[in-house]
Amino acid sequence: MKNLKYIYFSLGILAFTACNDPEDVDLEPEVMAEALVELNAGSADFSTYVSLGNSLTAGFTDNALFQAGQANSFPNLLSTKFSLVGGGSFSQPLMNDNIGGLLAGGAQIEGFNPRLVFGGAGPVDLADVVGEVTPTTDIVLNNPSGPFNNMGVPGAKSFHLLAPGYGNIANLSAQLANPYFVRMTGATPDARVLELAMAQSPTFFSLWIGNNDVLGYALSGGDGTNPITDQSTFDLAIGTIVTTLTSGGAKGVMANIPYVTSIPHFTTVPHDPINPEENDFAAQVPTLNTVYGALNQVYNAMGETDRVVVFSDSLNNAVVIKDEALVDISAQITGAFNANPAFPVFVTQLGLPEAAAPLVATLLGTTYGQTRPATENDLLVLSSSSIIGKVNEESFAALSAANLPAAVAGQFSVEGITLPLADKWVLTPEEQDEIKIATDQFNATIASAASGAGLAFVDANQLLQDLAQGGVTDGDFTLTANLVTGGGFSLDGVHLTARGYALIANEFMKAIDVTYQSNFEASGSLFNIGNFPTNYSPALQ
Structure with missing residues (x-):
């Protein structure tokens, strides 16, 4: 190989043509279309709605949490519909900007970076398009005041909802705390996620948790640095969370865990990306x-x-x-x-x-x-x-x-x-098998917990498989799992777009209709997902 130069290939693996131009987002709630029949809540009481979960609940998109994404989080969207049938106000721990990323005392927190944007050929860092950007959300200097109805904590696993000190900034150096939850604990830094949720005496809740219990392992390529949660820990966490949430008579809706093979983070880069015609x-x-x-x-x-x-x-x-x-x-x-x-x-x-x-x-x-x-x-x-x-x-x-x-x-x-x-x-196939086995076992636990407590249930796993296997049509729009062009998944290949979250909100309302005899679907109260963007403009800051 003495004649071979240093090889620095630009493989063009992510060369895409977007089917949607970047869109600015309307942060105002969608106005409900004319109802077919009068909307009613059935047996559900939405007066105090609390959502618990991870990044999918928080509104995380394009590899970051930012205000526009939070405005289109599925719990926030649900709250606008619940408000039409007795639902109360809905508070979220809003970020300070539409840049994304977190600071601690003015210093960037490693791994908590500004959002991705579409760069013309694929996902790129926001700074690559608009120049240097600096996040303004600082977990030391400017945390919001609770209580918060949206208790979605990006990165949280099932057992983290029960962990004391998970929001204590003193535990960050030992990696026992989550910066996003630090922003939410206020004067009670050792309070648990579930504890803060219950302090609001919820009458209705949504729970979508467990993804990270397998996703962390998958995102690290199964290298062992982020192991799959053991079954007994997961079962105890889900059982405790559901029992506690329903202890005061609250009703709710749960969703299960998608297979990683359904999301473009694992299906976009081919196994054979080296083109002999490129780079000599x-x-x-x-x-x-x-x-x-x-x-x-x-x-x-x-x-x-x-x-x-x-x-x-x-x-x-x-x-x-x-x-x-x-x-x-x-x-x-x-x-x-x-x-x-x-x-x-x-x-x-x-x-x-x-x-x-x-x-x-x-x-x-x-x-x-x-x-x-x-x-x-x-x-x-x-x-x-x-x-x-x-x-x-x-x-x-x-x-x-x-x-x-x-x-x-x-x-x-x-x-x-x-x-x-x-x-x-x-x-590898062996690692994929580990993940599928764990996902199936976790989903059995979730389904059993939902059924045992009489809760509504959303099969998010099947929904995302449908996205990956031809697409899902909602109204006049069909979403697929293709990165950038599919409209369902954001630029990180894991989290949904605003349109994808609107689809999820519709599925939650359909499940609530089935279990609690509400009529969101029959009354024409579901969202028109076409009113939501598939990407956010780089100019949105």
């Missing part, structure tokens, strides 16, 4: 195949044919991934190369002296002992699109420290091509 990749194929050819001989000799890598100069190429479910054959690879008298000659083709052969043999063994080409059964997380084909700086530094020339260090550090994608970028 086709010219590099012979050299890459020479290097992998040496490895392929070892794979074939060991009967590990699924690990063989051959790049094409005419077809799209799969990325190379690390699969921890594979038997680690690092030692066998290194041993085979060290035992091969021709290997030192191969090493000289890399521009290295023959004396470097043991080092290169160890490098190849360590790097490719658990690797294979990705297949269509693997799911690449959306964020992988930003690193595929780029030089991994940590790998480059490590190889340089091992006395490899800079050119060689760079050539062996190209993400997904010469450096296998790490576990955090890919959900």
Whole structure:
């Protein structure tokens, strides 16, 4: 690979043409269309409505929480309809701007960034379009005053609704607190989410929780840094929450957990994104195949044919991934190369002296002992699109420290091509099975809790599967799960658009009709989802 330059591919994985131009959002509640019959609440009492959940309840969209998104949160939308049949006021812990992101004493909180916007070809940071932006929501300086009817806390798992100190800023450094909940606890920093909800004596509630109990694991590629909640903890949390919420006679509605395969964060980046026509990749194929050819001989000799890598100069190429479910054959690879008298000659083709052969043999063994080409059964997380084909700086530094020339260090550090994608970028079939099994078990718990308490139930899992499998039509509009163009999912590929949240609000009202004999649907009181934007203008700040 001595003639191969540092490879820095701009793969164009997310090259989209949006079907909707950016839209400014009308923050005023939609005026109800003329009713077909008189609207009534049935047996539900909406006088004090409280919503509990995570980011999907808070109105999180485009990878951030901001005022316009909160105005279109499904609980806030529901509250405008509930107000027509005796519902009271509905308060939310509003952010200070439409930028998104959080500060603590003027400093940006890592990982809590401004929102994404459509950049013409795909999702980009707001700053890439409008220039430098600074969030104004500061959890030390300007938290709002409660109580809040919307108790949706982005990032919360089921058991977090019961955790004391989850909103105490003193617990942030130990990662035992959530900055969004810090904004909501006020003078009672150790109060629980459920405690603050119950303090309002709710007559009606919505509960959509549990997504993060599996989603955290999925978003981290199943690398173990954010494990799936154990079943007993989840069961105890859901049971406690529902029992407590209904203890005063409150009625409510619950929703279950969608499969991760239904959301574009895991279905947008293909397993074979490397286009040989881009960035002169086709010219590099012979050299890459020479290097992998040496490895392929070892794979074939060991009967590990699924690990063989051959790049094409005419077809799209799969990325190379690390699969921890594979038997680690690092030692066998290194041993085979060290035992091969021709290997030192191969090493000289890399521009290295023959004396470097043991080092290169160890490098190849360590790097490719658990690797294979990705297949269509693997799911690449959306964020992988930003690193595929780029030089991994940590790998480059490590190889340089091992006395490899800079050119060689760079050539062996190209993400997904010469450096296998790490576990955090890919959900393998085994990891997907773990997630599905847990989701099914959690959903059984949720359905049982809803049924046992006589609550309305929304099958959000089926709804989002329908979005992914052809789309869902509501009125004159059909939403799909395609990123950017589908209208249902926001630019982060996980959370919904305002139009998507309006669809969810309609589904909640339909479920309430079934259980409590209200008539939101029959009275023509559902939302026209076409009145809600699918994206927000970068100028909205």
